[in-house]
Amino acid sequence: MTNRTPTLLAQHIDDNKAELTLRPDGQLSDFQGHFPSFPLLPGVSQIDWAVHFAKQCFTDIPTHFNGMDVIKFQEPILPDSTTITLTLEWRDDQQKLHFSYTSTDENDELHKHSSGKIKLGQPA
Numbered sequence: 447m448t449n450r451t452p453t454l455l456a457q458h459i460d461d462n463k464a465e466l467t468l469r470p471d472g473q474l475s476d477f478q479g480h481f482p483s484f485p486l487l488p489g490v491s492q493i494d495w496a497v498h499f500a501k502q503c504f505t506d507i508p509t510h511f512n513g514m515d516v517i518k519f520q521e522p523i524l525p526d527s528t529t530i531t532l533t534l535e536w537r538d539d540q541q542k543l544h545f546s547y548t549s550t551d552e553n554d555e556l557h558k559h560s561s562g563k564i565k566l567g568q569p570a
Contacts, residue, residue, distance in 0.1 A: 450475055450491070451498060455529060464503040464534040468495075472525035486522035492560050493517070496534060496545035504536045507543070510569045515542070517562035523547065530559065541567050 452468040470477075476491040493514070500507055523530060528549050535544040546561035 449473065451495065452530075454499075457503070459503050462504065462536045462538070464499070464532075466499055466503075466532045466534070468530050468532055470523050470525060470527065470530060474525070477525045485525050487524075489517070489519050489560065492519075492523065492547060493545075493562070493564065496532065496543065497564060497566075499532060500534050500536065500543050500545075503534060507536055508541065508566045508568050510567050512541070512565035512567045514565065515563040517560070519560045521557050521559045523559050541565060 449471075452470045452474065454466060455469055456467040458465045470487055472485075476487060477485040480486065480488050497511075501509065528551070530547050530549045533546045533548070536542075537544060540563075543564040543566055544562075545564065547559035549557045549559065551557065
């Protein structure tokens with residue numbers, strides 16, 4: 447069985463918000479072949495992880511995918527690089543999951559990897 451999810455190091459859940467500390471382990475299958483000489487985490491994997499962890503953090507979240515808004519990929523997430531913070535916020539009135547991936551380097555400089563809004567709802 448292939449491993450597709452990062453190591454969860456810590457999490458804090460407060461009502462409709464969650465902050466998770468993740469380690470993007472180099473042996474994850476999502477890094478294989480994207481790209482052979484410079485592996486990085488594909489955007490589709492980042493979206494998949496956001497939905498995966500949102501389902502674990504928020505018990506009443508709908509699970510039917512209805513689209514995405516304002517998706518931005520700014521800095522690559524590299525295998526075995528650093529820990530990353532996944533911030534999730536479920537906005538029930540909008541039926542949207544807001545997500546962002548960030549990290550800090552050894553100089554405490556903030557790096558924004560990606561962010562966006564995922565529309566979730568009930569199947570028609």
